[in-house]
Amino acid sequence: MKIIKTNTYEDMSRIAANLIASQVTVKPNCVLGLATGSTPIGTYEELVKRVKSGELDFSEVTSINLDEYKGLSPENDQSYRYFMNEHLFNHINIKKENTYVPNGLEADAVKACADYDAIIKKFGPIDLQLLGLGPNGHIGFNEPADHFVPSTNCVDLAQATIDANARFFSSIDEVPKQAYTMGIGTIMQAKKVLIIANGAKKAEIVKKAFFGPVSPQVPASILQLHGDVTVVVDAEAGKLLD
Numbered sequence: 001m002k003i004i005k006t007n008t009y010e011d012m013s014r015i016a017a018n019l020i021a022s023q024v025t026v027k028p029n030c031v032l033g034l035a036t037g038s039t040p041i042g043t044y045e046e047l048v049k050r051v052k053s054g055e056l057d058f059s060e061v062t063s064i065n066l067d068e069y070k071g072l073s074p075e076n077d078q079s080y081r082y083f084m085n086e087h088l089f090n091h092i093n094i095k096k097e098n099t100y101v102p103n104g105l106e107a108d109a110v111k112a113c114a115d116y117d118a119i120i121k122k123f124g125p126i127d128l129q130l131l132g133l134g135p136n137g138h139i140g141f142n143e144p145a146d147h148f149v150p151s152t153n154c155v156d157l158a159q160a161t162i163d164a165n166a167r168f169f170s171s172i173d174e175v176p177k178q179a180y181t182m183g184i185g186t187i188m189q190a191k192k193v194l195i196i197a198n199g200a201k202k203a204e205i206v207k208k209a210f211f212g213p214v215s216p217q218v219p220a221s222i223l224q225l226h227g228d229v230t231v232v233v234d235a236e237a238g239k240l241l242d
C-alpha cells in the first residue's frame with residue numbers, strides 16, 4: 001500500500017487525476033471504477049480540464065460506478081447517475097453508452113444486483129477503481145457488517161451514512177434508506193485501487209482503515225490485503241499518520 005500525503009484538497013485532486021490520466025493514457029480502452037461524493041469532485045474537475053485541453057481522451061474508456069440510491073431516477077438531482085453526468089460525463093468525450101451506474105429504479109433488488117454483476121462480468125476486472133472513504137469506513141455503500149459481501153448487493157444505509165449525506169437533500173427524511181452497491185469482492189478484484197480522503201473529519205477513519213486490524217466492521221480495511229492500493233490524503237485527513 002502506497003500512502004501519499006499532500007498538503008491541500010487541490011493537491012490531492014491533482015495527484016488522483018494524474019493517476020487516472022496515466023491509466024487512461026497507458027490503456028485507452030481501460031475500465032474505470034468511479035465514485036461519487038464530495039471527495040472526487042476536484043479530481044473530476046482536473047480530468048475535465050485535461051480533456052478540454054486535448055491532453056486526455058476518454059473516447060474508448062468504459063466506466064462502472066460503485067453505487068446508486070434505490071428508488072432514485074437518473075433525472076433526480078440527488079441520484080448518482082445525475083452526479084456523474086454533472087461532474088464528469090457531460091464534460092468529457094466518454095461515450096454515455098459506455099458508462100454504467102446501478103439502476104436505482106429497479107425495485108427488484110435481486111434483479112438489479114444480478115444485472116449489475118453481469119455488466120461487471122462483461123467488462124471487468126476493473127483496471128483502476130477510484131474510491132472515497134465513508135466516515136464509518138464504508139467503501140461504495142458497503143457498510144460495517146459481520147462479513148465482507150462479495151458482489152453487488154442492496155444495503156440498508158447506516159445511520160452515519162444517512163446523517164453524512166443529509167447535507168445534499170432538503171431534509172434528512174428525503175435521504176433514501178437503501179442503495180445498490182458494488183460488492184467488496186468486485187472492488188478487491190480491481191487491478192489497481194486509488195482511494196482518496198480529505199478533511200479533518202476523515203483523519204481517524206483513515207488511520208483505523210489503513211493501520212488498524214482488517215475487519216468487516218471497517219470495510220475499507222480489507223484494502224490492506226490488496227496488492228496495488230494507493231491512498232491519497234490531504235494534510236488534514238493524514239494528520240494522524242506518521
Ligand code: F6R
Pocket residue numbers: 034035036037038039040066067131132133134135138139140141
Ligand atoms: C460514493 C461512495 C461512498 C463515498 C463516501 C465518501 O459513490 O461510494 O463510499 O465515497 O461516502 O463520501 P464523501 O466523498 O462525500 O465524503
